[in-house]
Amino acid sequence: MSEKTESSYGVTALTEETIRSITIHAVMYGTAFLFLIPYAWMISSSLKTSQEALSPNPSWIPHTITFEWYIRLLTETFIVQWLINTLIIALSTTVLVLVVDSMIAFAITRLDWPGQRYILGIIIASFMVPGFVNIIPLFTLISDLGLINNYLAVVLPFAAGPIGVFLLVQFFKEIPYELQEAAQLDGFSTFRIYLQIILPLSKSVLTALGLFIFVWSWNQFLWPLIVLQQEKAYTLPIGIVTVRNTYTYQPALVMASAMIASVPLFLVFLAVQDKLISAVEMQGVT
Amino acid sequence: MEISYWTLLTGGDGEIMVKLIKRFNDEQPLGDVTISRQRVPWDEYYNRLFTAMTSNEAPNLAICHGAYLRRFSDLVVPIGDLMSNTNYVKQILDACTIDDEIRAVPMDSHPVGLYYNEDILKEAGVTNTPFDDFSQFEEACNKIRDETDYTPFGPSPNTGVEHRQYLTSIASLGGKLVETGGDGPKAVFDQGPGLEAAEYYASVSGERKWDIPDTSEDRVNREFLAGNIGFMVHGTWTVNRLRDVDFNWNMMKPYVTPNATQLRTAADSHTLILPDPKMSDERIKTTVKVAEWLTQNNPEWGAEAGHLPAYIPTLESDDLRNAEIWDVTLKDFMEMAQNGQLAYYPQLENFDIYDQTNWTWLLDAYAHNVSPKEAVSNGVQTWNSNL
Amino acid sequence: MSTKDQLSSLKGGFLEQRSNKELIEGILFSLPYLATFSLFLLYPLLKGGYMSLFEWNPFFPSESEFIGVQNYARMMSDGAFWNSLGNTLYFVVLTVPMIVIFSLGLALGVNRDIKGRGVLRAVFFSPYILTVSVAALIWIELYATGYGPINSYLSLTGINPPAWLQSYTWAMPAIAFMTMWWISGFSFVILLSARQSVPEYLYEAAKLDGAGSWRAFRDITLPQMRHAIFFVVIINLVWSFQIFGQPYIMTHGGPGKETETLVMYLYNVAFNQRNFGYAAALGYVLTGILVVVSFANYYLFRGNNE
Numbered sequence: 001m002s003e004k005t006e007s008s009y010g011v012t013a014l015t016e017e018t019i020r021s022i023t024i025h026a027v028m029y030g031t032a033f034l035f036l037i038p039y040a041w042m043i044s045s046s047l048k049t050s051q052e053a054l055s056p057n058p059s060w061i062p063h064t065i066t067f068e069w070y071i072r073l074l075t076e077t078f079i080v081q082w083l084i085n086t087l088i089i090a091l092s093t094t095v096l097v098l099v100v101d102s103m104i105a106f107a108i109t110r111l112d113w114p115g116q117r118y119i120l121g122i123i124i125a126s127f128m129v130p131g132f133v134n135i136i137p138l139f140t141l142i143s144d145l146g147l148i149n150n151y152l153a154v155v156l157p158f159a160a161g162p163i164g165v166f167l168l169v170q171f172f173k174e175i176p177y178e179l180q181e182a183a184q185l186d187g188f189s190t191f192r193i194y195l196q197i198i199l200p201l202s203k204s205v206l207t208a209l210g211l212f213i214f215v216w217s218w219n220q221f222l223w224p225l226i227v228l229q230q231e232k233a234y235t236l237p238i239g240i241v242t243v244r245n246t247y248t249y250q251p252a253l254v255m256a257s258a259m260i261a262s263v264p265l266f267l268v269f270l271a272v273q274d275k276l277i278s279a280v281e282m283q284g285v286t
Numbered sequence: 287m288e289i290s291y292w293t294l295l296t297g298g299d300g301e302i303m304v305k306l307i308k309r310f311n312d313e314q315p316l317g318d319v320t321i322s323r324q325r326v327p328w329d330e331y332y333n334r335l336f337t338a339m340t341s342n343e344a345p346n347l348a349i350c351h352g353a354y355l356r357r358f359s360d361l362v363v364p365i366g367d368l369m370s371n372t373n374y375v376k377q378i379l380d381a382c383t384i385d386d387e388i389r390a391v392p393m394d395s396h397p398v399g400l401y402y403n404e405d406i407l408k409e410a411g412v413t414n415t416p417f418d419d420f421s422q423f424e425e426a427c428n429k430i431r432d433e434t435d436y437t438p439f440g441p442s443p444n445t446g447v448e449h450r451q452y453l454t455s456i457a458s459l460g461g462k463l464v465e466t467g468g469d470g471p472k473a474v475f476d477q478g479p480g481l482e483a484a485e486y487y488a489s490v491s492g493e494r495k496w497d498i499p500d501t502s503e504d505r506v507n508r509e510f511l512a513g514n515i516g517f518m519v520h521g522t523w524t525v526n527r528l529r530d531v532d533f534n535w536n537m538m539k540p541y542v543t544p545n546a547t548q549l550r551t552a553a554d555s556h557t558l559i560l561p562d563p564k565m566s567d568e569r570i571k572t573t574v575k576v577a578e579w580l581t582q583n584n585p586e587w588g589a590e591a592g593h594l595p596a597y598i599p600t601l602e603s604d605d606l607r608n609a610e611i612w613d614v615t616l617k618d619f620m621e622m623a624q625n626g627q628l629a630y631y632p633q634l635e636n637f638d639i640y641d642q643t644n645w646t647w648l649l650d651a652y653a654h655n656v657s658p659k660e661a662v663s664n665g666v667q668t669w670n671s672n673l
Numbered sequence: 674m675s676t677k678d679q680l681s682s683l684k685g686g687f688l689e690q691r692s693n694k695e696l697i698e699g700i701l702f703s704l705p706y707l708a709t710f711s712l713f714l715l716y717p718l719l720k721g722g723y724m725s726l727f728e729w730n731p732f733f734p735s736e737s738e739f740i741g742v743q744n745y746a747r748m749m750s751d752g753a754f755w756n757s758l759g760n761t762l763y764f765v766v767l768t769v770p771m772i773v774i775f776s777l778g779l780a781l782g783v784n785r786d787i788k789g790r791g792v793l794r795a796v797f798f799s800p801y802i803l804t805v806s807v808a809a810l811i812w813i814e815l816y817a818t819g820y821g822p823i824n825s826y827l828s829l830t831g832i833n834p835p836a837w838l839q840s841y842t843w844a845m846p847a848i849a850f851m852t853m854w855w856i857s858g859f860s861f862v863i864l865l866s867a868r869q870s871v872p873e874y875l876y877e878a879a880k881l882d883g884a885g886s887w888r889a890f891r892d893i894t895l896p897q898m899r900h901a902i903f904f905v906v907i908i909n910l911v912w913s914f915q916i917f918g919q920p921y922i923m924t925h926g927g928p929g930k931e932t933e934t935l936v937m938y939l940y941n942v943a944f945n946q947r948n949f950g951y952a953a954a955l956g957y958v959l960t961g962i963l964v965v966v967s968f969a970n971y972y973l974f975r976g977n978n979e
Contacts, residue, residue, distance in 0.1 A: 021786070024782055024785055024787060025787060025788070027782065028779075028782045028787060028793055029793075031779065031782075031797075032792075032793055032796045032797065035796050035797060035799075035800070035854065036796060037815075038800075038808075038811045038812065038815060038854065039811075041811065041814060041815060041822060042807075042811050042814075045814060053820070054512075054819070054820045055820060056819060056820050056825060057825065058820070058821075058822040058825045096709075099705070100705040100706040100709060101706060103702045103703070103705060103706065104702060104705075104706040106702055107698070107699045107700075107701075107702035107703045108699075108703070111695045111698055111699040111702070112692070112695050112699075113692070113695050113696040113698075113699035113700070114696065116699060116703075119703065119707070123710065126710070126714055126715075128960070128963075128964050128967070129714065129718060129960065130911065130914070130915055130959070130960055130963055131915065132915055132917070132936045132939060132956060132959065133718065133721060133956035133957060133959065133960045134714065134717040134718060134721060134956070135940075135943070135956070136721060136724065136943050136949050136952045136953045136956060137716075137718070137720035137721040137724055137953060138713065138717040139337070139341075139943075140340075140720070140724075140731075140734070140949070141712075141713075141716065141717055141720070142341075143337075143340060143341030143342070143343075146342070148337075148338075148341045148342075148343045149343060156709060156712075156713050157713040157714075159709050159713075160709045160710045160712075160713040160714040162710075165706065190695075190698045190702075194702070215802050218804065219802075219803070219804035219805065220804075221804065221805050221806060221917070221918045222917050222918065222936070222940070226337070226944070229326075229334050229337060229338050229343060230324060230343075231324050231325060232324075236804070236806075237804040237805065237806040237807075238806070240806050240807070240810065241806050241810070241922055242327040242330075244810060245296070245327040245328060245329055246296050246300075246325070246327060249504045249507060249508050251814050251817070251820070254810055254813075254814070255810070255811070255814065257810075258806075258807045258810045258811060261804060261806065261807050262802075262803055262804070262807045265802050265803070265804075266799075266802070268802075269795075269799065269802050273795055276802070277794070277798060277862050280798075280859055280862045280863060281862060281863060281866040283863070283904075284862075284863030284864075284866060284867060284901050284904050284905070329925075332945075333944040333945055336731075336944065336947060337944055339732065340731040340732055361732060500818055500836050500839065501836070501839050501928070502817070502818050502819070502836050502838075502839055505818065505819060508819070509819075636946070638945050638946075641945060642925050642927065643925065643926055643927070643930065643933070643941070646926075646927045646928060646929045646930060647929070649839075649927065649928060649929075650928060650929050653839060653928065655841050655928060655929065664929075667752075668753075671751075671752070671753070672946065
């Protein structure tokens with residue numbers, strides 16, 4: 001009797017566990033499916049004819065596949081130029097951030113000089129300054145410097161952000177000081193310590209930070225909208241919105257432009273997914 | 287010398303402008319002078335022009351709507367003395383003259399008209415086109431509503447209804463958007479003709495059941511082009527969008543307002559301004575010549591883009607009269623212009639009159655989000671806080 | 674051991690001149706960043722405060738008129754400002770709890786013994802790498818009346834769907850929903866990693882004590898993850914307060930002014946109404962609000978958990 005209760009209890013537990021597992025799988029994969037729907041719509045619409053894209057009966061696989069919109073975008077708009085602009089801005093912001101942020105993080109954590117604590121304090125306090133508060137005075141500054149429509153108008157203000165310094169300070173702090181000491185005894189200059197010891201040891205954090213900055217600057221909208229005023233100077237995020245205004249009522253073309261603006265980043269994402277995700281995780285931990 | 291030139295034109299007339307500039311650059315009528323065109327999107331055009339002007343990035347030459355001239359008048363180069371020829375339609379040239387100085391070269395006038403799908407009218411049994419009063423229009427809309435599955439009247443292709451239709455109606459009722467008194471301009475459309483016009487457009491999407499209260503962008507445009515809407519009120523340049531449609535269409539004067547005391551149609555002008563006062567004298571002189579060429583040697587601006595040219599010799603030329611489009615649209619527009627039936631937008635210094643956010647109250651009335659009375663009073667409040 | 678201690682123990686009895694050398698090197702290494710930081714972040718911050726006291730003339734700055742705190746006083750009676758503040762708060766209230774709860778749910782789900790965890794993680798994170806314009810343009814099409822898939826399917830079920838982005842009731846929730854899809858991935862990744870660093874033995878111990886899964890969640894998961902949750906709440910608050918791109922692209926602030934947010938209003942005041950001084954004052958006030966909200970949130974969390 002007691003044995004029977006025992007075993008039936010075991011069976012119930014097992015089924016409960018199974019049902020639970022099935023439910024969780026169903027919910028998670030269901031949600032994932034819903035997450036992918038916007039992509040599916042973007043891809044399929046970008047290949048539709050004008051008529052099908054506007055049809056009240058939605059179709060997920062176009063009846064007639066056309067590359068017309070991609071061709072028109074490539075030939076009639078500056079989209080290639082925008083892609084190049086975005087790439088240059090994102091890359092130079094990334095490089096600049098990695099270089100200047102790692103230098104100051106090195107100075108703050110590995111060198112001993114008065115004032116470093118206050119400087120770090122001010123930099124961290126500037127986290128409180130949201131980007132928009134500065135757009136008006138920054139706009140007048142950039143225009144006084146004659147940098148409107150220039151890549152630098154976007155790159156320099158982006159490179160002033162505190163996030164990289166903050167992350168690198170956290171990381172550099174943890175590198176054992178014995179290494180530095182040994183190098184100093186070997187007669188390494190401070191610059192060599194920075195270049196040949198600290199930087200190589202920080203590869204992972206630098207990669208993660210670099211990726212994050214790259215994606216972040218690729219995607220910026222408000223600031224480039226203000227300082228890049230010439231059609232040829234736009235970045236992709238700005239450009240594709242103007243495409244929508246130019247070609248009234250061509251959802252297929254708009255979706256094709258969205259594809260062109262997002263595919264490069266998706267490729268980056270697929271290639272280095274784990275590193276990018278760890279860049280985000282890092283921000284949560286610190 | 288390369289003259290930088292900003293335009294905001296999209297679609298139909300934008301293509302013609304590209305053609306015009308290409309012709310200039312091919313022919314090089316002023317010697318070694320070329321135009322480098324840059325298109326700035328409509329939505330952002332005047333904001334961009336302003337930021338460019340504050341940051342010394344302004345182009346040599348830019349299109350400016352007549353309604354916006356006062357907004358930029360302090361900052362553009364006065365050009366009256368430099369123009370070789372002022373043989374432009376007086377009313378338009380007057381609009382370019384602010385504080386006794388000519389500050390822009392007039393290019394055209396572009397009033398609105400009533401476009402219609404002849405096939406739908408035929409199916410509904412409407413044969414008495416063109417109309418010469420509102421009751422005929424009303425009867426036609428009711429017939430389309432009752433006899434067919436089509437939508438009778440989508441006032442504006444863009445958002446169901448917008449400033450062009452509203453100004454047309456308020457002026458037809460003898461009213462004004464803005465009254466200019468001793469203490470500056472004041473919006474006055476919350477009563478009388480302004481209220482009546484708002485009530486009328488609310489009824490179009492309401493009890494008249496001529497349209498649905500949906501103010502989505504481009505809905506009417508899409509449906510009209512697909513052949514599902516009978517009537518629509520829009521500007522001269524609409525002809526370019528209608529070239530490829532597979533139904534028969536036509537245009538007539540916009541008798542679309544009930545109880546109208548007169549026929550009026552909302553109109554504005556494209557003009558050319560020199561927004562960069564820091565240019566050298568030589569560059570200014572050349573730019574004025576370019577502007578004159580663009581406004582005087584542009585038969586396609588009428589014949590193809592559909593606008594009424596502002597330069598009298600072009601306007602009266604046989605070329606224009608012989609153009610295919612003359613009988614379809616331009617003749618009616620010309621008649622309205624000659625009869626003084628064009629209602630121009632007020633020129634306001636501190637007000638972005640085409641900006642959508644200044645017209646959301648009208649969309650609210652059309653979408654039946656609020657009553658027309660509430661809508662116009664919200665509108666007047668918004669306007670007066672900015673004026 | 675603090676940085677300071679390590680450094681002094683490392684340096685031991687080094688000479689004073691070394692210290693001087695380090696000072697110079699420290700300054701040299703800091704200079705490139707400090708120059709950018711001062712010129713493009715600190716200086717504009719101060720100049721903004723200065724501009725906010727003027728009726729600023731964008732064309733001839735030297736002709737600007739000093740008006741004291743009038744720009745700040747003006748906000749009190751500026752209906753459009755209060756409207757945009759209200760809209761922004763509404764957006765914050767709609768999105769922040771929704772995103773935090775939703776991404777916590779996703780994180781806990783993916784943390785379980787689930788097949789294809791890597792794929793799920795990639796899918797949920799992926800929208801975050803899109804630019805706001807791409808996300809907004811896709812959702813404009815999804816929400817479209819007439820041919821958009823959402824309304825097409827809703828009509829099939831006999832529901833008469835609203836014109837999402839033109840509706841007073843639905844425009845802001847529609848933007849909030851799209852935002853949830855777009856940026857939840859960031860919070861999800863942080864919460865997932867926080868959940869994964871909760872030691873398993875805590876749960877095993879709780880199980881032995883007979884605790885059910887709800888109690889385990891309440892007594893172990895939440896307290897252990899509180900730092901990550903706090904971070905996620907703050908970052909979403911800060912982002913939501915600064916919302917600009919979504920309404921700018923999707924609704925232009927309409928219908929009416931229902932989706933005009935603070936940053937949009939600031940943008941319009943500056944570049945449409947050309948009032949740089951007032952816009953600068955608005956920026957300062959918004960920053961103040963943001964700082965207050967962040968601190969309030971900080972103390973709230975402290976109070977709850979410690």
